[in-house]
Amino acid sequence: MSELATFQRDFAKAIAHGTKELGPLTVYRNTSLSGAVEALGDNYPVVRAILGRAMFENVAGDYALAQPPTSPVLALYGRRFADWIEAKTWSATTPYLADVARIERLHIEALFAADAPPLAPDALARIGPDAWSVTRLHLHPAVRFHWSPTPAMTIWLAHQSATPGVIEPAPIEPDWRPEGALFLRPHSTVEARLLDAPAHKFLTALRHGESIGVAALLTAELHPQADLGGLFQSFIQAGVFAARPDLQGNV
């Protein structure tokens, strides 16, 4: 192995596992670690607000040592943060925390996803009754949704302020029941919504590539009371689907 490679491997080891004694190496160690911790804080601001800054920095520091960045692009750093939190014994008293982290992950994925025009609200206007069972729609690339066993989305929503990206402290006192979360960004800003069980089932079937008609049937089997027509219209209005040029007005 080359001298340069040997030097760099030893140096990497020293800053990843080095002692906390003061010295020049601590500058490199601290800069590296604080870069990763800051990125995690940017990506998981509600988890930081819930834990408090000092506790978050400890937790994020441990994560950064265990799962260091594998890319210099830190905007999406922390993919495993939620699973990692869940596996820690200290999180047993706050079972919603890992779910909130999962919600925050969906949020930044929606924020940074590819741009694309949404399906126009009138794109399906001329679809005949027979076509529903063969018409498939792609979800818009910024759509992210998820079902949580805890009211993590209610907690996440409570921490949002009027200014996007600015987190406000909020008491954690939701109704303790499962719920779904939906993020979408049909244009420039991310929209966040709660999902109920029928909406989640419907979207899941569509994501799996079912036609609109089959997705509706599958949802109706589980949730016979659901207003599927209204639900589908609300998806269209919200911009859940990606534009399909072939459907614009000439089906």
Place this chain on the structure above:
Amino acid sequence: MPPSAGVGFKAVHFQDALASPAAGLWFEIHAENYMLPGGPRLAMLEELRAARPLSLHGVGLSLAGVARPDAGHLAEFKRLVDRFEPFLVSEHLAWSRIDGTCFPDLLPFPRTTEALACIARNIDIVQQALGRRILIENPAHYMAIDGHQWFEVDFLTELVRRTGCGLLVDVNNVMVSAFNLGFDPRAWLARVPAGAVGEVHLAGYTPDPEIRMLVDSHAAPVAARVWSLFADLVARIGPRPTLIERDGDIPPFTELMAERARAARLLNSRHLEEAHV
């Protein structure tokens, strides 16, 4: 247009940046912050670029790494260069990636002839991929490392000779390194080949009393000593595009612009002097 002064772009300053009437103002961004599939951050950059020239400053190519530049990362870099057409593209004489792990930092290495060959190869790869010259910046140093075969400026000069790259002289990094490692910053700057310098960085440092070092924090205004080194450098090599960098403890836009105006005045007076000769 004579070389002018720019400011490191911060999203919190977006509206002020667009509204600024300052002549010759340009902005520098960290490439890695914009390596994203889409979204409002890139849309903001489009708007900024429509209003002002941009300089693209990479922090993650790990040019001094033993491995070749990561192909995926380099492709992302090229996408940004193609989309935003920056007037300057720069990276660091440092490494930040090894065996699949990335360190969000600019790490040091012994400046050996072996390292020189490796870095020259990496700069070649990047310049080939981007289809343009890049500038290489001297990082801040905190640690005396055994085994240097080259003085830093000579090492950079040799990279210029071998690859045709240019230099980005960070005056604050020279100042910080000189203090931490105990050398004369004037002697360092005096050796820089004038023709190779394509850009200058100015920033603030933070003293760390516990380890008795200066840290290149970018979290303070440019220090008086750095202004003085900068004035001497400009007097010797002539005006170059000069950036005010600020990454921590971000002040209002007007404060950064006041520092930027000071740099611009220095560049202008030097430019006028040259025009008179």
